[in-house]
Amino acid sequence: MSDLVIDVAGVSKTYRFFRLTDVDLRLEAGQILGFVGPNGAGKTTTIRILMGMLRADRGSVRVLGHAMPKAQAIAKADIGFVSEDLRLHAAATLGWHIRLVAAIYPSWDAAYAATLLSRFNLHPEQPIKALSHGERVKAALLLVLARRPRLLLLDEPTTGLDPVARHEILGELMDVVRDERRAILFSSHNTQDVEQISDQITFIDRGRIIDASDKETFLDRWRRLQFDVPAGMSVPALPGAVSSATSGRVVVVTTKAYGPELEAAVQRAGLAVREVQRMTLEEIFVANVMSTRHEEAR
Amino acid sequence: MTRSVMWQLVLKDLYLVRWMLAGSLAAGAVAVATLPMGSVAAYVGGVSLICVLIIFNIFLVMGSVAQERKDKVLLFVLSLPISTTQYIVAKVIANATAFLTVWLALAVATVVTIDVTAIPNGLLPFWIAVLAYILGYFGVLLAVALATDSTGWQATTITIGNVSLNFLIPYLLSRPSVIAHRDSATAVWTGDILAIVAIELVIGIAALASAVYARSRTGDFV
Numbered sequence: 001m002s003d004l005v006i007d008v009a010g011v012s013k014t015y016r017f018f019r020l021t022d023v024d025l026r027l028e029a030g031q032i033l034g035f036v037g038p039n040g041a042g043k044t045t046t047i048r049i050l051m052g053m054l055r056a057d058r059g060s061v062r063v064l065g066h067a068m069p070k071a072q073a074i075a076k077a078d079i080g081f082v083s084e085d086l087r088l089h090a091a092a093t094l095g096w097h098i099r100l101v102a103a104i105y106p107s108w109d110a111a112y113a114a115t116l117l118s119r120f121n122l123h124p125e126q127p128i129k130a131l132s133h134g135e136r137v138k139a140a141l142l143l144v145l146a147r148r149p150r151l152l153l154l155d156e157p158t159t160g161l162d163p164v165a166r167h168e169i170l171g172e173l174m175d176v177v178r179d180e181r182r183a184i185l186f187s188s189h190n191t192q193d194v195e196q197i198s199d200q201i202t203f204i205d206r207g208r209i210i211d212a213s214d215k216e217t218f219l220d221r222w223r224r225l226q227f228d229v230p231a232g233m234s235v236p237a238l239p240g241a242v243s244s245a246t247s248g249r250v251v252v253v254t255t256k257a258y259g260p261e262l263e264a265a266v267q268r269a270g271l272a273v274r275e276v277q278r279m280t281l282e283e284i285f286v287a288n289v290m291s292t293r294h295e296e297a298r
Numbered sequence: 299m300t301r302s303v304m305w306q307l308v309l310k311d312l313y314l315v316r317w318m319l320a321g322s323l324a325a326g327a328v329a330v331a332t333l334p335m336g337s338v339a340a341y342v343g344g345v346s347l348i349c350v351l352i353i354f355n356i357f358l359v360m361g362s363v364a365q366e367r368k369d370k371v372l373l374f375v376l377s378l379p380i381s382t383t384q385y386i387v388a389k390v391i392a393n394a395t396a397f398l399t400v401w402l403a404l405a406v407a408t409v410v411t412i413d414v415t416a417i418p419n420g421l422l423p424f425w426i427a428v429l430a431y432i433l434g435y436f437g438v439l440l441a442v443a444l445a446t447d448s449t450g451w452q453a454t455t456i457t458i459g460n461v462s463l464n465f466l467i468p469y470l471l472s473r474p475s476v477i478a479h480r481d482s483a484t485a486v487w488t489g490d491i492l493a494i495v496a497i498e499l500v501i502g503i504a505a506l507a508s509a510v511y512a513r514s515r516t517g518d519f520v
Contacts, residue, residue, distance in 0.1 A: 052382075055518060073379050074379070075379075076379040077379040079377075081373075081377035086374050086377070087369050087374065088371065088374055089314060090369065104302070
């Protein structure tokens with residue numbers, strides 16, 4: 001039996017000024033998928049298609065084994081959804097929301113909810129309108145986590161949060177996937193958050209998935225190489241090179257295919273390597289997006 | 299599970315409008331109580347009763363449907379285990395329950411007040427036609443709020459709904475059947491008045507049914 005909690009194939013959705021094109025996405029139980037893209041890349045559209053709130057024009061969407069949006073009512077019983085722009089009823093209290101959600105989900109874990117209340121320093125009698133942005137996100141997360149969903153779909157939940165609140169929320173999410181039956185899809189344009197908690201990463205830009213792999217592979221295969229290049233000599237095309245910049249006699253090449261093949265190519269070209277730099281996820285993300293855009297522009 | 303979720307959503311909406319509902323009932327009761335206190339009081343009471351029902355209609359529908367969407371609370375509600383069709387049905391049930399509670403209570407109170415006081419019962423068909431108009435107006439406004447995100451269309455519906463009453467009341471009072479029986483001790487239900495009441499109710503129900511059907515078939519809900 002497939003252990004895929006998300007299985008999306010060839011999904012497209014067209015709006016007047018935006019198109020989501022041939023999106024493929026897979027997530028297994030026990031994994032955290034970082035879904036990274038610039039603003040307007042299609043992260044929210046994709047997540048809302050996964051939730052059944054939007055219908056794809058083309059392609060197949062299965063979440064927890066259920067076809068979406070047709071079986072959304074059944075699928076959502078095991079999905080927790082929090083998005084940066086999701087709001088609770090302002091006039092009601094957090095306690096009222098807790099009672100509402102607890103009445104709907106038989107899996108509601110009151111003891112865990114109490115733990116989260118204390119950990120997030122929230123009070124049930126607080127009206128939602130009196131909460132800060134960070135507290136509202138924590139309240140929404142509490143309502144989701146305490147019902148122990150198998151899949152969490154989080155659409156930029158850490159946007160606009162202070163570092164402490166982000167740390168608290170990310171810590172809680174890490175706890176969730178200690179249970180290997182659970183999975184998280186976490187969208188963000190903040191690569192620091194994604195790098196901290198994800199084990200799978202998918203980059204999306206302008207409605208297309210531009211790269212997807214596990215985090216370690218990304219970090220291992222992307223490198224920035226500095227060469228000392230004597231006058232009159234040039235750097236040949238290297239495997240996976242996505243960009244090249246020259247400053248005097250120093251040439252900096254960014255590659256997405258660092259490994260024995262590239263090292264052999266460097267040796268064959270007789271290049272003197274000054275430095276091989278590892279790249280952060282943010283640098284990889286930016287280089288990836290820019291190289292894809294350049295290729296498309298050609 | 300999903301059926302019980304739907305009922306939880308209905309209860310949620312009723313809970314959120316409980317004070318509005320109670321306030322409208324109280325204000326409407328005062329308006330109805332004013333009706334038998336002389337001709338000026340009857341005019342003030344009648345206008346107040348209409349205002350209470352229309353204001354409740356607008357606040358109820360705009361608050362529970364349009365505002366919920368505008369405030370992004372809809373994302374929270376749709377994250378619960380229901381389909382979009384069930385969400386729409388829950389909205390209709392909750393709004394209809396709230397509005398009909400107030401409408402029915404005030405309509406019954408109006409009928410009883412007219413029946414037991416010196417107000418001629420001949421005015422009953424006129425009042426029922428006016429109250430049926432407000433019920434139809436509620437159906438249309440709820441339909442528009444469910445069917446479109448456009449505040450422009452919602453404002454247009456409210457404007458037309460309110461202004462149309464200024465044409466309906468003189469039209470009803472100028473009907474020969476109303477003129478002939480308005481001072482009678484018994485209500486006389488003529489065909490034209492029954493037809494007007496039926497048209498008002500059919501418009502409201504048809505608008506609502508169309509909106510539920512159209513919205514249920516829409517794949518994009520946010």
